Amino acid sequence: MSEPEPRKDTYHHGHLREELIRRGLEAxxxxxxETLSLRSLAEAAGVSKTAPYRxxxxxxxxxxxxxxxxxxxxxxxxTASVEAGPKRRRAESPxxxxxxxxxxxxxxxxxxxxxxxxxLMCRMPAEFIGxxxxxxxxxxxxxxxxxxxxxxGRGARRAGHPDLDATAAAWAYxxxxxxxxxxxxxxxxxxxxxxxxxxxxxxxxxxx
Amino acid sequence: MSEPEPRKDTYHHGHLREELIRRGLEAxxxxxxETLSLRSLAEAAGVSKTAPYRxxxxxxxxxxxxxxxxxxxxxxxxTASVEAGPKRRRAESPxxxxxxxxxxxxxxxxxxxxxxxxxLMCRMPAEFIGxxxxxxxxxxxxxxxxxxxxxxGRGARRAGHPDLDATAAAWAYxxxxxxxxxxxxxxxxxxxxxxxxxxxxxxxxxxx
DNA sequence: GAACCATGTTGACACCGCCAACACGCCTCA
DNA sequence: TGAGGCGTGTTGGCGGTGTCAACATGGTTC
Numbered sequence: 001m002s003e004p005e006p007r008k009d010t011y012h013h014g015h016l017r018e019e020l021i022r023r024g025l026e027a028x029x030x031x032x033x034e035t036l037s038l039r040s041l042a043e044a045a046g047v048s049k050t051a052p053y054r055x056x057x058x059x060x061x062x063x064x065x066x067x068x069x070x071x072x073x074x075x076x077x078x079t080a081s082v083e084a085g086p087k088r089r090r091a092e093s094p095x096x097x098x099x100x101x102x103x104x105x106x107x108x109x110x111x112x113x114x115x116x117x118x119x120l121m122c123r124m125p126a127e128f129i130g131x132x133x134x135x136x137x138x139x140x141x142x143x144x145x146x147x148x149x150x151x152x153g154r155g156a157r158r159a160g161h162p163d164l165d166a167t168a169a170a171w172a173y174x175x176x177x178x179x180x181x182x183x184x185x186x187x188x189x190x191x192x193x194x195x196x197x198x199x200x201x202x203x204x205x206x207x208x
Numbered sequence: 209m210s211e212p213e214p215r216k217d218t219y220h221h222g223h224l225r226e227e228l229i230r231r232g233l234e235a236x237x238x239x240x241x242e243t244l245s246l247r248s249l250a251e252a253a254g255v256s257k258t259a260p261y262r263x264x265x266x267x268x269x270x271x272x273x274x275x276x277x278x279x280x281x282x283x284x285x286x287t288a289s290v291e292a293g294p295k296r297r298r299a300e301s302p303x304x305x306x307x308x309x310x311x312x313x314x315x316x317x318x319x320x321x322x323x324x325x326x327x328l329m330c331r332m333p334a335e336f337i338g339x340x341x342x343x344x345x346x347x348x349x350x351x352x353x354x355x356x357x358x359x360x361g362r363g364a365r366r367a368g369h370p371d372l373d374a375t376a377a378a379w380a381y382x383x384x385x386x387x388x389x390x391x392x393x394x395x396x397x398x399x400x401x402x403x404x405x406x407x408x409x410x411x412x413x414x415x416x
Numbered sequence: 417g418a419a420c421c422a423t424g425t426t427g428a429c430a431c432c433g434c435c436a437a438c439a440c441g442c443c444t445c446a
Numbered sequence: 447t448g449a450g451g452c453g454t455g456t457t458g459g460c461g462g463t464g465t466c467a468a469c470a471t472g473g474t475t476c
Contacts, residue, residue, distance in 0.1 A: 012423055012472075032327075037463060047424075050465075054423050059464065119240075119322070122392030133395050168394060168401040169385070173377070173411065176384025184330030186376065187341050193376040203381065203411030219440050220454055245432060256456050258434075263454090267433065 017055040019045050024066050028111040033118075038062060064124040067116045070109070071131035074116070077105045078138055095146045095170070096200035098139065102174050103181070103199040110182035117175065140167040147204070166205040173203055225263040227253050232274050236319040241326075246270060272332045275324045278317070279339035282324070285313045286346055303354045304408035306347065307382050311389070311407040318390035325383065348375040355412070374413040381411055 013019070023041050038059055039049045056062040081101030082094050106113040121129070140162035147166075180186055181195050221227070231249050246267055247257045264270040289309030290302050314321040323329075329337070348370035355374075388394055389403050 016423080038465095039463065048426075049463095050426085051424060053465075114327070117387070117391065117393055119391040122396075129395070136395065164398060165401050165406060168388065169381070169406055169409070169411075172384035172388055172406070173381045174384070175388060176380035176382070177377070179325070179387065180376065180380055180383060183325065183327040185325055187337070187344065188330075190372060193373050198373060198377055198380070198413075201377070201413060203377075203413070205406075205409060205411070219456085220442090222454095224454080246434095247432065257432095258457085259455055261434070 013045070013047055013051070016045065016047060016051060020052055020055065020062070021065055021069060024062065025069065025109075025112065028066065028115065029109060032111050033063065033115050060120060060123070063115060063120060064128045066112065067118075067121055067124075068128045068131065070112045070116045071129070071135065074102075074105050075131045075135045075138070077101050078135055082138070082142060092200070093146060094142050095202050098142055099174050099199040099202045100196060103178050103195065106178040106182055113178065113182065117179075136167065136171065137162075139171060140164065143167055143170055143204075163205070169205040170202045174199065221253070221255055221259070224253065224255060224259060228260055228263065228270070229273055229277060232270065233277065233317075233320065236274065236323065237317060240319050241271065241323050268328060268331070271323060271328060272336045274320065275326075275329055275332075276336045276339065278320045278324045279337070279343065282310075282313050283339045283343045283346070285309050286343055290346070290350060300408070301354060302350050303378070303410050306350055307407040307410045308404060310382050311386050311403065314386040314390055321386065321390065325387075344375065344379065345370075347379060348372065351375055351378055351410075351412075371413070377413040378410045382407065 020038075020041055023044055024036065027036050027041060038052045038056075042049050042052050045051075052062065056065065078098055078101055081097045084097075116132070121132075143166060144162040147163075177195070177198055186193060228249055231252055232244065235244050235249060246260045246264075250257050250260050253259075260270065264273065286306055286309055289305045292305075324340070329340075351374060352370040355371075385403070385406055394401060
């Protein structure tokens with residue numbers, strides 16, 4: 001057998017870190033980030049209450065690891081959406097496809113999305129934000145390509161120098177839209193917005 | 209003396225509910241909503257650890273009361289911004305003024321703003337969302353007036369029937385912008401966006 | 417075989433939300 | 447006038463939490 005065999009002894013778990021992250025992601029959607037406890041995860045993994053501290057310095061860094069996994073999956077979903085774009089039957093702009101993919105991700109894992117964008121994250125070590133940054137730059141490039149495309153022949157800006165203010169604006173729009181939806185902020189007694197349509201009409205910022 | 213006199217005895221506090229809310233709002237900005245505890249607030253008010261439960265059924269309802277006060281102040285700030293609009297020297301559209309006032313409010317009380325827009329709030333009793341709803345409708349009216357104004361003479365829509373999808377889109381934009389800023393989500397090593405400018409360029413949704 | 421080290425365990429501490437039972441003091445009404 | 451009701455405060459306790467110090471286990475390395 002060539003695959004790495006789990007340890008033979010019962011004293012050492014063997015894959016505790018991975019199991020905690022897997023169970024953490026599950027628990028996140030089941031009960032939310034507020035009530036998620038390392039102790040209960042440890043117990044569920046059949047391990048003592050302080051065992052997780054051998055793998056994560058504190059709870060915040062554990063949440064950071066969960067968010068990191070979320071960033072990775074989000075980036076995966078976003079790149080898939082732009083690559084699959086040309087194959088779509090209905091012609092859909094890459095920006096719109098990306099907006100919809102972004103919302104689909106957040107709706108499928110609301111608690112994880114919230115965690116990924118919580119104020120906690122700006123206090124995380126740098127290795128936890130690599131995928132987040134990549135996703136933002138992917139959005140910037142997609143916006144830039146869209147702008148260059150629509151302004152073809154009439155003095156389009158140079159590519160390679162994305163307008164970061166416009167990127168921030170587009171991100172803000174889709175981020176806010178997603179949060180209003182998954183946090184249930186829109187008044188329940190008003191007719192519900194057409195979330196999917198709105199996710200596709202990411203606004204273009206008027207230039208400076 | 210005609211004003212309501214505080215109780216003479218020391219056993220009963222007299223204005224505990226108000227003092228808890230006041231101290232709660234202070235503590236919110238000092239330490240964030242996560243670590244805010246009813247016990248510590250009670251101790252700071254010179255009262256036993258369970259006294260707050262005479263005024264708030266549980267912690268969530270206390271946070272709801274804090275958020276309610278926040279909604280009231282936000283609505284106050286927004287109405288002030290549209291009323292003060294015409295008096296401004298620099299001609300600024302009411303929508304832009306409102307966007308900037310919205311961001312100024314959130315930046316001045318980030319933790320309160322987060323609380324007001326947390327998923328907790330959609331589980332609150334109806335009396336806690338009156339001001340929130342009023343603020344949203346104020347935004348809808350301001351947007352509608354702006355659209356009617358800019359489309360004057362060329363088939364403007366009837367007033368009184370605000371486009372709620374457009375309202376949701378504008379709200380999403382400014383909400384997301386504010387959160388990205390106060391949560392520190394924008395990568396620190398990229399040039400910081402011009403938040404105030406962005407808060408003033410609330411996008412118009414392309415019609416259905 | 418001894419020393420090392422990663423990864424488990426146990427026990428404890430301080431803190432938290434919350435509950436039941438009780439204490440105080442004002443207000444009302446017989 | 448005095449007895450009861452009631453709003454509001456207190457005490458003590460329960461179960462849960464993050465986290466720390468000290469110790470145990472077992473594979474790896476000289």
